[in-house]
Amino acid sequence: DAKTTQPNSMESNEEEPVHLPCNHSTISGTDYIHWYRQLPSQGPEYVIHGLTSNVNNRMASLAIAEDRKSSTLILHRATLRDAAVYYCILRGNSGNTPLVFGKGTRLSVIA
Amino acid sequence: DARVTQTPRDKVTEMGQEVTMRCQPILGHNTVFWYRQTMMQGLELLAYFRNRAPLDDSGMPKDRFSAEMPDATLATLKIQPSEPRDSAVYFCASGLARGLAGRPDTQYFGPGTRLTVL
Numbered sequence: 001d002a003k004t005t006q007p008n009s010m011e012s013n014e015e016e017p018v019h020l021p022c023n024h025s026t027i028s029g030t031d032y033i034h035w036y037r038q039l040p041s042q043g044p045e046y047v048i049h050g051l052t053s054n055v056n057n058r059m060a061s062l063a064i065a066e067d068r069k070s071s072t073l074i075l076h077r078a079t080l081r082d083a084a085v086y087y088c089i090l091r092g093n094s095g096n097t098p099l100v101f102g103k104g105t106r107l108s109v110i111a
Numbered sequence: 112d113a114r115v116t117q118t119p120r121d122k123v124t125e126m127g128q129e130v131t132m133r134c135q136p137i138l139g140h141n142t143v144f145w146y147r148q149t150m151m152q153g154l155e156l157l158a159y160f161r162n163r164a165p166l167d168d169s170g171m172p173k174d175r176f177s178a179e180m181p182d183a184t185l186a187t188l189k190i191q192p193s194e195p196r197d198s199a200v201y202f203c204a205s206g207l208a209r210g211l212a213g214r215p216d217t218q219y220f221g222p223g224t225r226l227t228v229l
Contacts, residue, residue, distance in 0.1 A: 032215055043115075043202045043220030044154070091215040096142045096208035098167070099218060101154035 004088045009106040012078045020073040020105055022088030030093045033064060033071050037084040038104070044087065047073065083109045113137045115221035117203050123227045129191040132224045135184055136205030143186045144204040144218060145178055154202070160186065161208055193228045200225050 005023040012018040024033065035047040048055055048062045050071070055062045061074040075082055087104040091097065116135045124130055136143050145157040147170075158168035163180040171178065175197075177189045190197055204218040 034215070043204070043223050044218075045220065046217045049217075093214060096161075096206045096216045096218070098144055098156040098159055099146075099154075099204075100156075101146075103153060 004090060004102055006086070006088055006102065006105045008103065009108065011108045011110060012075075014080060014109055014111050015077050018075040018078045018082070018107065020075075020086050020088075020107065021070065022072070023070045024088070024090055025069045027068050027090055028092070031090040032093070033062065033068075034089045034091050034099075035060070035062065035073050036087045036089065036099065036101075038087070039081075039084045044099075044101075047086070049091075078107075078109045080109050080111060083107055113219075115203055115205050115219050117201075117221035117224050119224060120222065121225045121227075123229065124193055125229050126194055127192045128228075129189065130193045130197075130226060130228075132188045132201055132203075132226070134186040134188070134203030134205075134221060136186065136203070137219055138184070140205035140207050140219075141183075142206045142208045143180060144206075145186070145188050146202045146204065146220075147199045148202065148223075149199045157188070157201075190226075193226075195228045198226055198228050 032051050034049040036044040037047050038044045048060050050062045063072045085104040085106050118133045142161045144159040146154050148154045157170045158178040160180050180186045200223045202220050202223045204220045206218040207216050
């Protein structure tokens with residue numbers, strides 16, 4: 001699986017937008033970009049995914065660079081409940097195969 | 112609200128004892144994963160099943176770990192004998208796979224079993 005690179009940690013003020021970057025320079029044409037997050041003492045949960053176009057859902061937005069070598073997860077208004085480790089994961093189109101987790105970005109939200 | 116359930120939530124045992132962790136996947140999901148999380152290694156795959164058949168268990172120490180799916184509603188992970196280095200949080204996840212190819216679907220994680228081996 002192609003690797004991703006994320007900052008170890010980021011900090012945000014409550015109610016402010018947060019942009020979480022992810023680099024994936026060796027992404028292949030069939031790799032999907034998935035984001036999961038893990039809240040304290042919980043299992044990971046799905047956030048969003050995309051292939052080429054930007055995506056929005058109720059949790060977040062995903063902005064994908066035109067060359068697909070990087071992407072950004074956008075939380076429009078961070079709340080204290082968004083404090084978590086965010087994982088950017090590339091997944092091929094081989095059906096539901098295991099997730100390969102890196103170290104992720106630990107997001108702290110300050111009230 | 113369908114969710115993956117895991118039992119027990121916490122387990123403290125002594126070295127050498129057998130440990131069995133159970134997972135009930137979301138009804139209708141045909142793929143089940145076992146992951147382990149430690150501070151040192153992070154989240155890593157132990158094994159996974161599709162339609163109850165094991166597809167990959169290369170992440171498990173074969174001499175002491177075993178994973179099974181007795182039926183579609185139950186997955187088990189057993190450690191015998193347990194060792195202190197097995198102390199970790201064990202997560203089960205389930206998902207739907209519509210075939211060997213295609214868009215990768217979401218995985219839904221349980222709350223985990225926190226295992227402490229003394």
